[in-house]
Amino acid sequence: MVLAGRISDFIRQTMAGGPDWLGPAVVLLGALLLSLLLHWLLFRALSRWVDAGSGMAGSALRQAKRPMRLAFLLAALAIAVPRTDLPWRLQDVLGHIFLILLIVLIGWTSILLTRNLSDRVIRRQRMDLDDNLAARKLVTQFRVLRRTATILLTIFTVMGVLLTFETVQKYGVSLFASAGAAGLILGLAARPVLANLIAGIQIAITQPIRLEDVVIVDGEWGWIEEIFATYVIVRIWDWRRMVVPLSYFIEQPFQNWTRESASIIGAVHWYLDYTVPVTEVREKLEEIVRESPHWDGQVINLQVTDADKDAIALRGLMSARTSPQAWDLRCEVREKLIAWLQEAYPEALPRMRAELLSSPADTGASPA
Template identity: 55%
Template sequence: MLPVDNLFAQVGTTLGWLPHPVAGLLLIALAIGIALGLHWIAVRVVRRTMKRSQEYWRNILLRTRGPSRLAFLIIFIGAAVSAAPFRVSTKLVFTHILLVAFIGLLGWIAMRTLQIAADVYLRRFRLDVEDNLLARKHVTQIRILLRASTVLLFILTAAAILMTFQSVRQYGVSLLAAGGAAGIVVGLAAQPVLSNLLAGIQIAITQPIRLEDAVVVEGEWGWVEEITMTYVVVRLWDWRRLVLPIRYFIEKPFQNWTRQTGAIIGTVLLQLDYTAPVAAIREKAEEFAAASPLWDKQVINVQVSDAHSETIEVRILASASTSPRTWDLRCEIREKLIAWLQAEHPACLPRRRMEFSGQSGGDAESLPTVRVASAGQMAAE
């Protein structure tokens, strides 16, 4: 017999002069008080024992307060019920309650163990650095698998608890054996949940998206902020949140700008006159890119990408390490080139030309003829 059992047996003997139900309830109340008191003392000892430098591990250990408190209660209440002068039927009820609590405790411990193991594993990865591709890969994978494992453990724990009730167990066995229409209805009802669960597991394994990936979905550009088992939250560039079902990223196409690396090439388009000095623009674009801290020194290119009836299209390509930096670099190069063209080559900005022919006179036939032509037409003539 354990010391706890001896303690409550002696207390039960002392309370023998009371009616049996009252004495039993007093023993249970005493067990709850002792369990909560000892647990509080144990938590205080853990807090004072660990050093301040081990704050992370203190937080990890203190997250087990819930399961440890329940374990204390199960142990002391079980000892009290064994020593209490209850009837056999009453003891069976308390024993069944303790069994349900014990099964729940095992499931709770398993879930909390997985969470702590995931936290310890992810501690080596940081998302607040510029080159966080590997960290985003592992964080996304672990978080999705952790959610799937938690759901699975919850289902198994709930099933184990329900199987302790004879009526529910018989109903479950007959349902599994018979199947039929009820099984079809349950299967159809659970299909969206199961499909989302499978989609989440598939995303965790194949990883078409990861946390903080820059994506373009539904014509909107943003970053993947949260991935759950049923939906994905995309933080848009203007701080709006786009919520999409997780199956969207399995069934529909989308753009992922950081699938392999965060670097991306940005495009600047300028509509200019045919007289624009392309060689000088190329030199200035290279100069502005080299002077910018946003440029990653990988790509800078200037080309005439198209020619319209009135203007030519000059395309500047420049690369940066991340999509936000690329956007800022595009804006910077565009602004500086426009300011330089206005100051040094204002004539090469887009314009329309007018050609006057004929001589002025008094009658209508001698009025000058005005012809509007584009720069390309005039250059050809």
């Protein structure tokens, strides 16, 4: 851009003997043409360099080509306008406008590149598999970091635009110089937003939750449907949606059923009579589970977990690839085993026992 300024000075001196408008027009036109030439040379060299690289770099380069062309034009105008013979007020206004547009364009281009990079990574992940833990980790990280980066880039862009005004610069310096009560008030007011923003970065790095994780939050069982910059959408099993602040998952305890793996062990309980043949029930349970398409082939077990004065408690354990399949497996096993007990051992179902004692009058015996 220093070269563009020197060329504009040379053109302005050459056109000094012509009409008043000719010199500024030639300077502006020359600056625009030179910026287009520099843009073409730069992206041609970059295109040759990334041809041997990854497709992601090529996509990012294509995404940034048009916005950067406009950025080169605005930068050329911002440099050339102050060097023309236009009235000084008009020069200052135009130069300020071009500078603002350039800052906005750079911020917008950065946001587009961030989204393009994250979208390409996310599209490569297979979320439709049963064991999609690695994909969910990566998608969660890129989605949360993309939203956080978008917010930060927007804030920095707005700050850059505001700092182009002299009044804002003066007030900003005085505000930092006297960062007392005003800074404390602003910090307290922005605390919820900043807490959730920082929590989003923590979740992207440490990942206590991921997309499609099965969680229990405030007694509600559901899936992590979406993670935004400041809150999380939990899809509850009955299609309701719970909106939870991001900071909740950093500060409060909750259950995550798919933290390390999508596989999960389900349990089914039966309360039966003391006469039930436990060995045969165990064999029937294994038969039912092995025939089920929901079983993942890992865990089958039956245990007597309790016994009181009326019944004994049996607990069957069985594993599945995902928590929804574990739920279906539990319901299937519970239904089929009860049907088998009703048919094969109806006397083993829970029942109340009572003992009838006959009185001496009924037996005809005289009381002693």
